[in-house]
Amino acid sequence: MLVAERHEKIVRLVNERGSIRVSELSEICNVTEETIRRDLDRLEQAGRLLRSHGGAVSILDQQPEVPYMEREITHMEEKKRIAQEAVKLIEAYDRIILDASTTAWYMASILPDIPLTVVTNSIKVAMELSGKEKVEVISTGGVLAPRSLSFVGPSAERSLDPYHVGKAFLSCKGIHLDRGISESNEMQALVKRKMIAIADRTYLLADYSKFGLQAFTYFAELHQIDEIITDDKIDPLHLQELKEKAVKVTVAGRA
Amino acid sequence: MLVAERHEKIVRLVNERGSIRVSELSEICNVTEETIRRDLDRLEQAGRLLRSHGGAVSILDQQPEVPYMEREITHMEEKKRIAQEAVKLIEAYDRIILDASTTAWYMASILPDIPLTVVTNSIKVAMELSGKEKVEVISTGGVLAPRSLSFVGPSAERSLDPYHVGKAFLSCKGIHLDRGISESNEMQALVKRKMIAIADRTYLLADYSKFGLQAFTYFAELHQIDEIITDDKIDPLHLQELKEKAVKVTVAGRA
DNA sequence: ATATATATAATCAAAAACAAACAAAAGAAA
DNA sequence: TTTCTTTTGTTTGTTTTTGATTATATATAT
Structure with missing residues (x-):
């Protein structure tokens, strides 16, 4: 997967779920967490998401477009x-x-x-x-x-x-x-x-x-x-x- | 194959697959990677695709972002x-x-x-x-x-x-x-x-x-x-x- | 509050991708 | 043909990306 594609994927996932953890992105993209952190830094620079400890949050309003994305999944x-x-x-x-x-x-x-x-x-x-x-x-x-x-x-x-x-x-x-x-x-x-x-x-x-x-x-x-x-x-x-x-x-x- | 033909082929492949690597294009077109890079530079200049480290990504369906629905749909x-x-x-x-x-x-x-x-x-x-x-x-x-x-x-x-x-x-x-x-x-x-x-x-x-x-x-x-x-x-x-x-x-x- | 786990930043090294320069080859124009 | 331009491949050195390592900062639990 190309870098640009990975970035698009990250932004998409963040917007879909409202927030996502570095560890999760690392697994999904098959790169180390360090790489994800660097990606997130750059994407934050570009204003496409917001960084937070452990992951990133969507820049769009937190209300996911579909109610099914019930965050706070138990366990x-x-x-x-x-x-x-x-x-x-x-x-x-x-x-x-x-x-x-x-x-x-x-x-x-x-x-x-x-x-x-x-x-x-x-x-x-x-x-x-x-x-x-x-x-x-x-x-x-x-x-x-x-x-x-x-x-x-x-x-x-x-x-x-x-x-x-x-x-x-x-x-x-x-x-x-x-x-x-x-x-x-x-x-x-x-x-x-x-x-x-x-x-x-x-x-x-x-x-x-x-x-x-x-x-x-x-x-x-x-x-x-x-x-x-x-x-x-x-x-x-x-x-x-x-x-x-x-x-x-x-x-x-x-x- | 003519240069223009190769360029069309590259654009077509990129749009078909969403992204493609320089190495892959090099094999497909039977030219060196350097040539492909030069091609991609020019095609990016012409606004026909987007360059990314290692390859190129399609310029189309690349904004399924906020207006999830309102894409560049014809008519x-x-x-x-x-x-x-x-x-x-x-x-x-x-x-x-x-x-x-x-x-x-x-x-x-x-x-x-x-x-x-x-x-x-x-x-x-x-x-x-x-x-x-x-x-x-x-x-x-x-x-x-x-x-x-x-x-x-x-x-x-x-x-x-x-x-x-x-x-x-x-x-x-x-x-x-x-x-x-x-x-x-x-x-x-x-x-x-x-x-x-x-x-x-x-x-x-x-x-x-x-x-x-x-x-x-x-x-x-x-x-x-x-x-x-x-x-x-x-x-x-x-x-x-x-x-x-x-x-x-x-x-x-x-x- | 302190300890413990987790996340991060900084640094480095290796690999991959790239850019620049140059020469050979191919086309176009005289 | 000859000359000139463009394209391509090769070589070289540089940059980017990535993963590993280490030290530091931040969260979580007791």
Whole structure:
């Protein structure tokens, strides 16, 4: 990527999200944080954004043009680390599924531009990946869920029918040892259930806060999950219980 | 290859790909990098591209900044007037189709927030409508076409199968009296053909510049179109010919 | 408030990209 | 043809970019 392109990308990201951290830009652009800081200095000089400790903020009014960019995502740091860990599992020429979760969106943003087919029901994921030439993006159809900007409903499920992928990366609202994996929104739950069905391996992306919880709709049993990726704030007790249930768990540690 | 030819080639490549490296151009053109640098300097002088360390970036689509929507779209004013005219045809509880065109995008942005079901294959249209509570948005699935941010391919066509709508609003690249309606991109053309098939009435949104043109792929005959909405710059001769063919034409005048 | 972690600025070295100068080659004009 | 101009490739030295390192400043937690 050319310098000018990187600068445009930085400005775009800053304006989209309202603010962004140096570390995040470093990952997305695949350059060191030092380079990002120099970029930010120059972009501030040019009046295209405002610098602040740890990152940069948009120069436009803070009201993001779409309400969906809800800043202050809970457990953001953990989700990012989980996304980093998950991306490591992806290889060239994989066919994968990403669901409509914040963690999947992070994955999409830091995904390297390698030959890959990604199936998703998330507009955000699709848009994030549209900039990566080598990545083929396939979207489900369906009814648009305005808040999450994702496609759900019977036609979303049906549109997954013809596909078969190697790896599915899904998130959830709750993981309960006995009751299984749950989601607060039934429509999303049904789509996830279908995604599991057409994937060889399912990876569950869940930060520590999800364990022990039960949400409205159950969409999978624990044994249907091949691997859980979580963060190091997970309760050791939960970790132990999962071990006893023979569930593979990867803990994403700090860099 | 002549110098002028090489220059045209460079500009074309830069605009096609958004950016390109000096080394890449050197290989493609079979000249040394020094020559390419000299070329780029001159092309930048002439305002045909922008130089960046290591290569050059396109001068086009390079301000998707604040006026996310108001880019240098050709015949923007005409398209807006056509969109305004088309929106007048929409009533509460209609089920309509919007395609992945700029005009459809304008329509989406000025569509009143009334009970409505909109089927589209355009991410931009879907996002624009996501803010309108009373509008239900249904998207086709399919392969993401990165440049137009729309869904195409067999699965996009298939995902239209189960639907039936009252009105379809489509655009095109060319309208020819005898040869019919054409589009430059075959995949988009096939989707449009399907859209026409599932709509009771098809409205063709076409600014004056489209008449008499033929693009790569034909996707409809004139008689399949129920009404053409165009602007007042249309050639009276074309208007007369359409009249003789008994095609209903609405001319969007200035506000 | 103090300690600890994190972010930054300053400096350096290596690699890549560049600019300038010059000579050879190709075209245009006499 | 000869002469003149333009273009191109080569060489050389310079600048820019980047990542690494170190020391300093700033935030966060206890």
